[in-house]
Amino acid sequence: MMGGNLGDTVFLFEKAKLGIGRKIGSIIKESSLYRTEPWGTTIPLPFLNQAIEISTTLSPKQTLSALLSIEQDLGRQRSGLLNEPRSVDLDILYFGDIILDQTDLKIPHPRLHQRRFVMEVLAEEWPYLIHPVLQMSSLEILKDLKDPLRVEKVKDGI
Numbered sequence: 001m002m003g004g005n006l007g008d009t010v011f012l013f014e015k016a017k018l019g020i021g022r023k024i025g026s027i028i029k030e031s032s033l034y035r036t037e038p039w040g041t042t043i044p045l046p047f048l049n050q051a052i053e054i055s056t057t058l059s060p061k062q063t064l065s066a067l068l069s070i071e072q073d074l075g076r077q078r079s080g081l082l083n084e085p086r087s088v089d090l091d092i093l094y095f096g097d098i099i100l101d102q103t104d105l106k107i108p109h110p111r112l113h114q115r116r117f118v119m120e121v122l123a124e125e126w127p128y129l130i131h132p133v134l135q136m137s138s139l140e141i142l143k144d145l146k147d148p149l150r151v152e153k154v155k156d157g158i
Helices: 011-024 061-072 116-125 136-146
Strands: 002-004 025-030 034-036 045-052 052-056 152-153
Touching: 002 011, 011 025, 011 045, 011 052, 011 061, 034 116, 045 116, 116 136, 116 152
Parallel strands: none
Antiparallel strands: 002 045, 025 052, 034 045, 034 152
C-alpha cells in the first residue's frame, strides 16, 4: 500500500513504482488512486492511497528493507510519530498467505482490517483476497468495518 500527503504524491508514487521494479520485483496489478481522510491524526491533510500487487523472490524482511530504502530515496523522513504527514509511505499489507509477528514486521499488517482507506482500495481489485488470520475476504471485512472516514476514488489522475 502506498500513501502520502506531502508534495507531489502522484509523482512520488510513480517514482516509488520504478524503485519497486528495480529493487523488489514486477508490479502485477494496481488499484485506482483514492483520496482519503487521514487516519489516527487531527492534522487535516488528506492522503492519496494506492495498492499494488508485486511478484518478488525476496523474503518479507528483504522486501521491507527495500521499501524503506525507496521511501528514504524519495525523501521520507521519520520522526517517530505515528500517523504523521509524509511524502510517501510504503507498507506491506499481505505477503501471500504468510503470517509473521516480529518486532519490526507484522504480516498481515496489524491494522489493515480497521482502516476504510485500506479496505476500500483492496476491495476494488482484490475483493476475494482472504485475510489469513481473520479468514475473511476484503469485501467481508469492508462490509463489517466501522471506520467512518471518507474514501473517494480519484478520477483522471487527480
